[in-house]
Amino acid sequence: MPSEISRLVDELVAQMKSGSATSYQAAVKQLADTARGEGPSGLTATVEALAPWLPGLSGVYAKTAVLAGACVEWGASPMALVDALPLRAAQAMMLNAMVPELWEKAARGRPLPEPASANTQQLVKVLTRRSRWRRGMDKIDLTRIAMSWSDMDDWLNASITVMANAQFRTAVPEDVKAELRDHAAVVGVRSQRAAWVGALAAVLDDEPLVVIDPRARRGYALTMSGIGDNCQLHILLADRLVGDPAQGMVAGERPDRTWVEAATTGDPRLGPAAPAIRSFRLFDGQGTYVAPEGSPADIEPLNGTRVLVLHPPKGTYAMGAGRVFEHMAPALDLDRIMEPAETEGWLARLSPAVEDHLMTD
Structure with a gap:
């Protein structure tokens, strides 16, 4: 991996751990600009370095998946994302599908905010206010569910980019494609991106x-x-x-x-x-x-x-x-x-x- 790419990825990870959204966004931009200037090898190195971090990310840090997808659009190989991105996209859709039901139980008739305008902290506050309906879920679980209301499209946008690649589609296990199709069938009625991911997971090759x-x-x-x-x-x-x-x-x-x-x-x-x-x-x-x-x-x-x-x-x-x-x-x-x-x-x-x-x- 080019030394500058390695340093910038480390900086991006450090900003995610620090919890500073502003510094994280600045680190994303600097890494994107540098990787694009490095050409295909630098872009692929960036994707390879980001891939291991994707499974644990959510909320604003899901933009890391968008960055990986952008690198693929600019010429990177997507193959380092095969093990992480499809599963994380399936999980995001699964969690997202839970939000309306949980909100209805907790919010007492208040309208569910649109994903683009939703405040994750407010969603978490509402979902955790009462405990009798949580079904064994703790605050960490409910926080990830709440974050999926806003971050699902980030996982889906990256997935649409990589699933257009035949080599990538072929490498995704059939059971993972089935998960993508199943979860997309649930949330695709209100998310065009989810419907597209489900359709891409059904594409036939050879x-x-x-x-x-x-x-x-x-x-x-x-x-x-x-x-x-x-x-x-x-x-x-x-x-x-x-x-x-x-x-x-x-x-x-x-x-x-x-x-x-x-x-x-x-x-x-x-x-x-x-x-x-x-x-x-x-x-x-x-x-x-x-x-x-x-x-x-x-x-x-x-x-x-x-x-x-x-x-x-x-x-x-x-x-x-x-x-x-x-x-x-x-x-x-x-x-x-x-x-x-x-x-x-x-x-x-x-x-x-x-x-x-x-x-x-």
């Missing part, structure tokens, strides 16, 4: 995908990674599969290049004036409609493999964005066009499409 065109009796084996939602999947599928039927491709009109750019590396926003139009309706192997608003993880596997069945579009379904996570690089590779016998084997396993969903019209 996932086999079988696509069947029943009209032409053709099948395609693909591999997908880093696709945030099914709108993006629609665009990428059309780009990979629509082409000359004489060459084994799916008949239809090729997607506009602006749609493909929005789904990959360009500006993701298409807007209402020039939206992407889906090329087909999708059903899974059990015949269930696959909604564009969902995600690839929602596609129910058939015999262990996710299968999509292409049906002609009915009407026009417009998509105003090419991808939901701007900094997550997607991949959808056409591995091969299936031999007829393999395609027929899949066709024999498919259930008829159940067209009882409003958007299947």
